Amino acid sequence: MSQALLTLEGVHTHIGQYHILQGVDLVVPRGELTVLLGRNGAGKTTTLRTIMGLWPPSKGTITFDGQPIGGQATPDIARLGIGYVPESMGVFADLTVAENMRLAARLGPPDATRLDWIFGLFPALKRFWQLPAGLLSGGQKQMLSIARAIVEPKSLILIDEPTKGIAPAIIEGMITAFKELKRDKTTILLVEQNFRFAASLGDSVAVMDDGRIVHRGTMQALASDSALQSRLLGLSLAAHQ
Amino acid sequence: MATTTARPAPDELPKAPRDLLPVFIPPILALAALPLVGSPTTWVTLTVAALAMGMMIFVIASGLTLIFGLMDVLNFGHGAFIAVGAYIAMTVLGPLSGWVQSDALTLNLAALFLAVIAAMVGTGVLGLAFERIIVQPVYGQHLKQILITMGGLIVAEQLIHVVWGGDQKPMPLPNGLRGAITVGDFALEKFRLLAVAVGLTVFIIMQLVLNRTKVGLLIRAGVENREMVEALGYRIRQLFVGVFIAGSALAGLGGTMWALYRETLTAAIGGDIMVLVFIVIIIGGLGSVGGCFLGAILVALMANYTGYLAPKIAVASNILLMVAILMWRPQGLYPVARR
Ligand SMILES: Nc1ncnc2c1ncn2[C@@H]1O[C@H](COP(=O)(O)OP(=O)(O)O)[C@@H](O)[C@H]1O
Ligand SMILES: [Mg+2]
Numbered sequence: 001m002s003q004a005l006l007t008l009e010g011v012h013t014h015i016g017q018y019h020i021l022q023g024v025d026l027v028v029p030r031g032e033l034t035v036l037l038g039r040n041g042a043g044k045t046t047t048l049r050t051i052m053g054l055w056p057p058s059k060g061t062i063t064f065d066g067q068p069i070g071g072q073a074t075p076d077i078a079r080l081g082i083g084y085v086p087e088s089m090g091v092f093a094d095l096t097v098a099e100n101m102r103l104a105a106r107l108g109p110p111d112a113t114r115l116d117w118i119f120g121l122f123p124a125l126k127r128f129w130q131l132p133a134g135l136l137s138g139g140q141k142q143m144l145s146i147a148r149a150i151v152e153p154k155s156l157i158l159i160d161e162p163t164k165g166i167a168p169a170i171i172e173g174m175i176t177a178f179k180e181l182k183r184d185k186t187t188i189l190l191v192e193q194n195f196r197f198a199a200s201l202g203d204s205v206a207v208m209d210d211g212r213i214v215h216r217g218t219m220q221a222l223a224s225d226s227a228l229q230s231r232l233l234g235l236s237l238a239a240h241q
Numbered sequence: 242m243a244t245t246t247a248r249p250a251p252d253e254l255p256k257a258p259r260d261l262l263p264v265f266i267p268p269i270l271a272l273a274a275l276p277l278v279g280s281p282t283t284w285v286t287l288t289v290a291a292l293a294m295g296m297m298i299f300v301i302a303s304g305l306t307l308i309f310g311l312m313d314v315l316n317f318g319h320g321a322f323i324a325v326g327a328y329i330a331m332t333v334l335g336p337l338s339g340w341v342q343s344d345a346l347t348l349n350l351a352a353l354f355l356a357v358i359a360a361m362v363g364t365g366v367l368g369l370a371f372e373r374i375i376v377q378p379v380y381g382q383h384l385k386q387i388l389i390t391m392g393g394l395i396v397a398e399q400l401i402h403v404v405w406g407g408d409q410k411p412m413p414l415p416n417g418l419r420g421a422i423t424v425g426d427f428a429l430e431k432f433r434l435l436a437v438a439v440g441l442t443v444f445i446i447m448q449l450v451l452n453r454t455k456v457g458l459l460i461r462a463g464v465e466n467r468e469m470v471e472a473l474g475y476r477i478r479q480l481f482v483g484v485f486i487a488g489s490a491l492a493g494l495g496g497t498m499w500a501l502y503r504e505t506l507t508a509a510i511g512g513d514i515m516v517l518v519f520i521v522i523i524i525g526g527l528g529s530v531g532g533c534f535l536g537a538i539l540v541a542l543m544a545n546y547t548g549y550l551a552p553k554i555a556v557a558s559n560i561l562l563m564v565a566i567l568m569w570r571p572q573g574l575y576p577v578a579r580r
Contacts, residue, residue, distance in 0.1 A: 052472055054468055054471075054472070073471075073476070074468070074471040074472055075471045075472075075474050075475055075476045075477070078471070078472055078473060078474035079474045084472045086468075086469070086472070090466055090468070090469035090472070092461070092462040092465050092466060092469070093465065094461055094462075094465055094577060095458060095461060095462055095465075099458050099462075100462075102455070102458065103455070103458055103459065103462055103470070103473060103475075104473055106473060106474045106475065148473070
């Protein structure tokens with residue numbers, strides 16, 4: 001396994017009085033796609049938000065590209081080259097698709113070839129370019145949210161359940177997008193409940209439960225071991241197959 | 242928007258529904274008042290007065306609605322900038338009394354221009370200090386924001402007493418802006434026309450900034466979803482400080498105009514109009530400049546018609562107006578902020 005781009009060691013996060021993350025140890029290898037699995041409420045979203053600095057970790061260290069980022073402000077973390085596709089998608093409904101993309105391209109106007117690549121992956125974005133993003137369907141908003149995260153080259157992209165409630169045709173576009181990003185050596189941390197989608201993309205996998213990582217390994221090993229799958233993922237896996 | 246990519250064919254685009262319903266409310270209200278007022282000349286006078294007042298309220302409220310929308314900050318100290326701006330302008334107009342009383346309109350306007358610039362710079366700087374010292378320690382804590390910004394307002398009023406004295410001051414309205422121009426049967430007061438022009442100019446500039454510039458897009462995006470703007474790598478606190486300064490400067494401009502309109506000035510001038518400003522912001526929808534513009538016109542129309550027809554219920558009528566609009570649209574005319 002190659003060297004780690006992102007490491008969480010003993011990370012605890014409190015939201016108000018609630019102790020949500022209870023010592024998360026997670027390694028995201030450089031240039032790979034790591035899938036974070038786990039049942040609803042396990043703490044996956046909180047983990048991503050903690051990495052982004054949207055919740056401050058109360059204990060533990062988060063290391064990105066060799067430097068500690070725990071406790072830094074969200075914009076400073078984002079500027080290190082981390083893209084974020086939140087569970088709620090975070091699309092600016094009042095702004096057009098074009099304006100959403102313009103803001104996502106922080107360093108200058110969106111690069112034309114990169115935009116063409118994005119339009120190839122998600123044609124609807126080109127079609128609705130001048131439309132307020134609030135009028136897009138759920139799947140189109142998800143495309144926009146992913147497109148925003150990749151409009152500039154990033155070292156790491158955090159993606160939270162992109163397939164939730166999304167039509168299969170759009171999921172195909174996502175699979176292509178993530179595969180091409182992987183080919184570009186972009187590191188991805190993907191939270192996913194859809195195991196087949198996750199298994200088709202993942203290099204390594206971590207499974208969370210009750211605010212802790214309970215399993216770490218290669219996706220290949222997990223995908224070929226149905227006993228391990230049912231022990232770790234239980235009913236949530238059966239529900240998806 | 243200027244981008245390097247090809248435009249999609251227009252026939253493929255679904256139409257963006259424009260929500261124009263709220264735009265019709267002010268004209269409907271104005272027309273409904275006509276038979277009640279009776280005399281058309283009185284009605285025109287009241288309506289023009291209302292438009293002028295509405296534009297002054299808008300200038301004051303527009304910055305505050307963005308301050309609310311962007312950072313969830315409840316700033317009850319905004320009235321301080323109204324008063325301080327007006328006092329600074331008065332101070333500048335004093336030594337320029339030659340220009341103020343001159344018959345040459347250019348000299349009148351030059352004096353006014355200098356006074357307004359001084360008022361806006363002064364309140365902008367004060368806004369920066371206010372944000373840093375008073376608002377920043379209480380981000381995200383509404384109760385403390387209300388208490389400390391109200392405290393700031395009281396301190397500011399007391400400081401005005403110290404610097405300028407506690408008595409009522411005359412606010413010198415330049416000569417050329419006195420009186421009215423007559424159009425047919427109707428007399429239109431010059432200062433009211435100027436106030437309408439200034440308000441419209443501020444509105445247009447704000448629309449251009451909010452819709453055509455990256456800073457404007459960031460403000461609109463931040464009003465909607467602050468966290469996501471930060472996750473894209475933008476430091477929204479810096480943006481907010483800028484908005485706070487601009488909003489304070491606009492309050493200084495509005496305060497100067499309000500004092501000129503009344504031709505007198507006391508330290509409490511901000512408090513008098515702030516009730517209407519808050520009603521306007523709530524009616525318009527927190528963070529919406531367009532809603533604020535319509536809300537200001539509505540509130541001013543209501544205040545002027547009821548002030549003439551039934552002065553005793555003038556303030557109550559605007560609270561009723563607010564309740565009626567919130568029953569129709571609980572988030573205001575144009576809701577933006579998700580909070
Ligand atoms: N804002 C919040 N306030 C309080 N509790 C929260 C908040 N967000 C999440 N939680 C709790 O934290 C736990 C983990 O949530 P989350 O990270 O969203 O899980 P997942 O993404 O794995 O479904 C859940 O028990 C959830 O109820
Ligand atoms: Mg989640």
